Amino acid sequence: MRNLLIISFLTLILGCTESIKPVDIAAENQILYIGNGTEPQDLDPHLVTGVPESKVLMALLEGLVIRNPDGPEPLPGVAKDWDISKDGKTYTFYLRDDALWSNGDYVTAYDFVYAWNRMLMPSLGSKYPDMLYDVVNAEEFNKGTIKDFSRVGVKALDSKTLKVSLKNPAPYFLELLCHYTTRPVHKETIESFGEMDTPGSQWTRPGNFIGNGPFTLDKWELNKVIIVKKNPSYWNSSVVQLNEIHFFPVDNASREDLMFRSGQLHVTSTVPPEKVESYQEKYPNNIQVDPFYGTYYYRFNTKKTPFDNKLVRQALSLALDRTLIVDKVTKGGQQEAFSFTPPDPDAYFPPTALEYNPDKAKDLLRQAGYEDGVDFPVVDLLYNTSEGHQKLAQAIQQMWKTSLNIDVTLTNTDWKVYLSRQSIGDFQIARAGWIGDYIDPKSFLDMMVTDRGNNQTGWSNKRYDNLLKEAANSTSQQQRFNKFYEAEKILMDEMPIIPIYTYTRIYMLHEDVKGWGNNILDSRPYQFVYLESN
Amino acid sequence: MLNLILQRLFTAIPVLLAVITVTFVMVHAAPGGPFDEDKAVSPEVMEKLNERYNLNAPLIEQYTDYLSGVLVGDFGPSFRYPSRTVSELIFTGLPITFELAIYSIIFALLLGIGTGIISALKKNTYLDYIPMTSAMVGICVPSIILGPLLTLIFGIWLEILPVSGWGDLSGDKILPTITLGTAYAAYCARLTRGGMLEVLNQDFIRTARAKGLSETRVVLVHALKGGLTPVIAFLGPAMAGLLAGSFVVETIFGIPGLGRFYVEAAFNRDYTMILGSSIFFSCLIIGLNLVSDLIAAAINPKLR
Numbered sequence: 144m145r146n147l148l149i150i151s152f153l154t155l156i157l158g159c160t161e162s163i164k165p166v167d168i169a170a171e172n173q174i175l176y177i178g179n180g181t182e183p184q185d186l187d188p189h190l191v192t193g194v195p196e197s198k199v200l201m202a203l204l205e206g207l208v209i210r211n212p213d214g215p216e217p218l219p220g221v222a223k224d225w226d227i228s229k230d231g232k233t234y235t236f237y238l239r240d241d242a243l244w245s246n247g248d249y250v251t252a253y254d255f256v257y258a259w260n261r262m263l264m265p266s267l268g269s270k271y272p273d274m275l276y277d278v279v280n281a282e283e284f285n286k287g288t289i290k291d292f293s294r295v296g297v298k299a300l301d302s303k304t305l306k307v308s309l310k311n312p313a314p315y316f317l318e319l320l321c322h323y324t325t326r327p328v329h330k331e332t333i334e335s336f337g338e339m340d341t342p343g344s345q346w347t348r349p350g351n352f353i354g355n356g357p358f359t360l361d362k363w364e365l366n367k368v369i370i371v372k373k374n375p376s377y378w379n380s381s382v383v384q385l386n387e388i389h390f391f392p393v394d395n396a397s398r399e400d401l402m403f404r405s406g407q408l409h410v411t412s413t414v415p416p417e418k419v420e421s422y423q424e425k426y427p428n429n430i431q432v433d434p435f436y437g438t439y440y441y442r443f444n445t446k447k448t449p450f451d452n453k454l455v456r457q458a459l460s461l462a463l464d465r466t467l468i469v470d471k472v473t474k475g476g477q478q479e480a481f482s483f484t485p486p487d488p489d490a491y492f493p494p495t496a497l498e499y500n501p502d503k504a505k506d507l508l509r510q511a512g513y514e515d516g517v518d519f520p521v522v523d524l525l526y527n528t529s530e531g532h533q534k535l536a537q538a539i540q541q542m543w544k545t546s547l548n549i550d551v552t553l554t555n556t557d558w559k560v561y562l563s564r565q566s567i568g569d570f571q572i573a574r575a576g577w578i579g580d581y582i583d584p585k586s587f588l589d590m591m592v593t594d595r596g597n598n599q600t601g602w603s604n605k606r607y608d609n610l611l612k613e614a615a616n617s618t619s620q621q622q623r624f625n626k627f628y629e630a631e632k633i634l635m636d637e638m639p640i641i642p643i644y645t646y647t648r649i650y651m652l653h654e655d656v657k658g659w660g661n662n663i664l665d666s667r668p669y670q671f672v673y674l675e676s677n
Numbered sequence: 678m679l680n681l682i683l684q685r686l687f688t689a690i691p692v693l694l695a696v697i698t699v700t701f702v703m704v705h706a707a708p709g710g711p712f713d714e715d716k717a718v719s720p721e722v723m724e725k726l727n728e729r730y731n732l733n734a735p736l737i738e739q740y741t742d743y744l745s746g747v748l749v750g751d752f753g754p755s756f757r758y759p760s761r762t763v764s765e766l767i768f769t770g771l772p773i774t775f776e777l778a779i780y781s782i783i784f785a786l787l788l789g790i791g792t793g794i795i796s797a798l799k800k801n802t803y804l805d806y807i808p809m810t811s812a813m814v815g816i817c818v819p820s821i822i823l824g825p826l827l828t829l830i831f832g833i834w835l836e837i838l839p840v841s842g843w844g845d846l847s848g849d850k851i852l853p854t855i856t857l858g859t860a861y862a863a864y865c866a867r868l869t870r871g872g873m874l875e876v877l878n879q880d881f882i883r884t885a886r887a888k889g890l891s892e893t894r895v896v897l898v899h900a901l902k903g904g905l906t907p908v909i910a911f912l913g914p915a916m917a918g919l920l921a922g923s924f925v926v927e928t929i930f931g932i933p934g935l936g937r938f939y940v941e942a943a944f945n946r947d948y949t950m951i952l953g954s955s956i957f958f959s960c961l962i963i964g965l966n967l968v969s970d971l972i973a974a975a976i977n978p979k980l981r
Contacts, residue, residue: 164836165846182758182941184757184758184759185758185759185760187760190759192714192715192716265721265725266725268722268725268726268729269722270714270716270718270722271716272719272722286721287721342729342759343754343759343760343761344760345760347760348760364933365758365761365766365769365770365933365938366770366931366933366934366937366938367842367843367931367933368845391841391931393841393931394941395928395931397825398840398841398928398929398930398931401828401832401833401840401841402840402841402931404833405832405833405836405839405840405841407839407840407841407842407846557709557944558709558944559707559708559709559710559713559944559945559946560707560708560709561709562709562713562714562715563708563709563710563713564708566713566717595717596716596717596718596719597716597717599717
């Protein structure tokens, strides 16, 4: 009996030796397999907020303009062309005649008005309404002080012409229009599954979803896979080479790594931090270390002693050897951060103020009344549970102890506890990270304005707030950048936050994937991606 | 028999009520809410969300509302997946978890009973020591180690089995089944051996042998019936354990089963999903224990 079992078991296993790796035959069928982080919560562009959702929506919906896979300038999407008025406050978009929904309907300017109206409706509860707050009266409508949407600055002049009026010149406005929250939705579909402002209706299910992107939603099996197929009605379908994209929800970095190595994925969403170094030697053609528009930083609770004292905050920053951190601790190609906004050599270059100077740090701490760290209270550093955050926290704990003789305890909690403790101010120092939604210093600096939801330091500075207001009303880009520069100088002098490094995006990419492009927001239109066997 | 069923069902009510109450209190006591996110939402939006999911009401009112929903089978919407209800999520994951549990129990029974019988017949020989030692190891190695180990060997080194998925690639169900079933196979082997040894020494077996029946018939027909009683008693809790405990294996192999929803719900503070799946699993465990008692009673008259 037992022998029989062993034999049948062996046969079973040996029977599988013909196992074919999905990526090996993918080029023939043009099917791209992507590891996509957590399971998308929904596919409604006006309700979701996560990166995994944004990747799927990139395939399913197309806005007025689309992200350029290789550069900062957006490419035409549904809009074939546009005019910007001299004062930078009026945008007129000319929609292409052949833009279609996946059911054959024409995509019109009215669809955009409808979508923006829906997104801004207070009753819908969108979490990203501020993406459109530059539009005249959009904020007022979203906050309920204006009830009539026709007073909001977006008008369809005819079915193919859309006019958008901004309350201030916003040179980054085209950037914003690449974001999924500004993409159109199909009115009839939404309203056949609920009201215009019904959140969580069934319209996002396969079979119901009508999109205008290069792909259509074919299958959505929870926690298993989302499959999108090439959309023959897409206006530019002749350039689309992929037939299908399979998005796998893989929230576990080790499993994703195994899936990649066993040929089940072309692209991963991350690489387990402990493997980055060895993979750079082992798989140099696969591991990708892309610059990323994000900053890793620590925030202080400036409402609590000793961090209500600017000198203490400055001292702690001066005692950080950022070069050592990126070379020896994070080891993933990150750049040491010398400002909050990541530097962009072609546009805004922030003040380079942060240095490593333990002697000056000691001196500042002495001025603050804690000579050699004497009487400095034991402070707590909060981070969400992750090996990467832990390693960094330990390194920094050590640096502060060595340079300043102050004691830091480390507290790691699960994600939700970490978030809630920061939002109620129950922390002293907390790890934080921010990825810009669009490439502009505003997407970082605006966050530190008094009482903004993500400020969370309790820090407030009138001059800073005013500079950001002035930047918003600037007429030239150079003038804006000058204001931002000044504001950031204040921020880096006051130090409610200490920037540590500029992120990189590290992931694995199969050799067959072509046309992947490179952009620092890590968002790529899939119509330009294709597979080619080497 | 009917008494037994009624009595069990009656005691199930306070148990379920206790499960609901304790879970309810615990999820609400846990710091962090379902809508806390990286990008802070405005107070107005937070207010809207709380209102939509009845989280502004006093806790006791939320509790009674929830209970009255459960009574009519309404477990509410999922907080994490706004377009899905908890029932939909449970019934999406359940068939997969169930399939995995069934394969694992079949694997466990085939391997366990076979090994157990041989060990019992060859008592105190190497055919007994080796399988029983392996069984002890099998019980002790948790799936969190066994799973990645098997993945590494068969998926990465030998490249003969997929490392992730369920029903997509040929052979992707093998590793999860073995990973989940091994510990239970080991239990089955030890229980079968114990049961068989006890039965093989009894008079009716000696009689059967004296009547000149073949050894195969003696073992497989006469001895096995009694010898398997402990295994059958173990089946109910085992099945419940397989269903409720499959989340580790589901996570390791990326299987879209109920266990994964359950664990993720806890991390996401998806209150209704945590409650819904807790209730569901409680019912399952109560039901399976009852079924296994009934089967044991049917097989063994002494238990009636």
